[in-house]
Amino acid sequence: MGVIELKNVYKDIGEFSLGPINVEIPYGSIVAIVGDNGAGKSTLIKTIQGLAKETSGEVFLFGERRKLDDESWRNRIAYQSQTLKGCDRFTGKDLHQLISHYSMTFNEEAFERYVKDLDIPLNKPFINLSEGVRKKLNLALTFAQNKELFIMDEPTAHLDMMAQRYVMDEIVRLMEADSERTILFASHQLDDIRKLADYILLIRKGNFLGMYEKDELTLMYRRYWLDTEVTSAFPGVVKISQQGREIISNNPQLTEQAFMQKGIHIIQKSNIDLDDILPWLLSGEIKLKDEKQLVNW
Known part of the structure; x- marks a missing residue:
């Protein structure tokens, strides 16, 4: 205890x-x-x-x-x-x-x-x-x-x-x-x-x-830049840019597996700082793993 x-x-x-x-x-x-x-x-x-x-x-x-x-x-x-x-x-x-x-x-x-x-x-x-x-x-x-x-x-x-x-x-x-x-x-x-x-x-x-x-929070989220526009939800994806080529995932392993299966190439990826993660979480812009809502920006 x-x-x-x-x-x-x-x-x-x-x-x-x-x-x-x-x-x-x-x-x-x-x-x-x-x-x-x-x-x-x-x-x-x-x-x-x-x-x-x-x-x-x-x-x-x-x-x-x-x-x-x-x-x-x-x-x-x-x-x-x-x-x-x-x-x-x-x-x-x-x-x-x-x-x-x-x-x-x-x-x-x-x-x-x-x-x-x-x-x-x-x-x-x-x-x-x-x-x-x-x-x-x-x-x-x-x-x-x-x-x-x-x-x-x-x-x-x-x-x-x-x-x-x-x-x-x-x-x-x-x-x-x-x-x-x-x-x-x-x-x-x-x-x-x-x-x-x-x-x-x-x-x-x-x-x-x-x-x-x-x-754990900083490792939970990852930002991806893609060679293909994404228009539908992928596993783990909690945020998609208006152009559809920049996304944020709260389950990087699952998301990367899905991209590989769909033949989507990752141009670049990076971790996200707490300075971004915390305001997004508190405003509801991104979700934790047990929150399913997808946000577009």
Whole structure:
């Protein structure tokens, strides 16, 4: 059993429905939750932690069913929300005292390093900080907790380029320090996903598409340029250009066999980067292997 396991989990909020989600997140991995705007990424993060109670299904944390009347499991999780709500009048020093008091694993030395490296003022009220500095403070308070599981919602949003690089480097350092540590993060940032994620958990408009190894996704799709116009669907083909000579397949082996049988010559072929694959998947322009729709462009 993984550090997080969801079994047939649904979450309904008004007219929006997330699920069903069946997934197991392994120990010692970095998993990126990727989805379109409003897909349910933050809802999933909150549901895992019981901040938004699942409508149905089961949530397991650290090998045991999560219980809301016994929240000892929370001591093993560091959660970074998109924003710190209700903290406007608190200074960074106030928030540091509050969180370090309740987090038994809080690393004071690490926090001081983050404050120095990221140039975080601790004496100003939170409301007077810029959006980027608020995020830096939020991250410093999260990283310093030194937990087994980090759950992070858009960790590099609103940060400048130098701070983004620092945060990504720190995530790598935290993983190197503990091989069993797990980081689950939601992000729209392709650079974060490409450089950090071992696995990508895909959600489109509340529908769980699956969790894939990052390298598996890039190998799953291939682009072909052909000597003959293709006008009908071939096995694995999920996207055909208007001219019919450029196609994308999500099952290259099956597609190439079909081309060979039909005497279609492949002029050139190439793998496709995540920068193209993820936007296409989330918009529905291309499909996964279990989605049969063919798209023309």
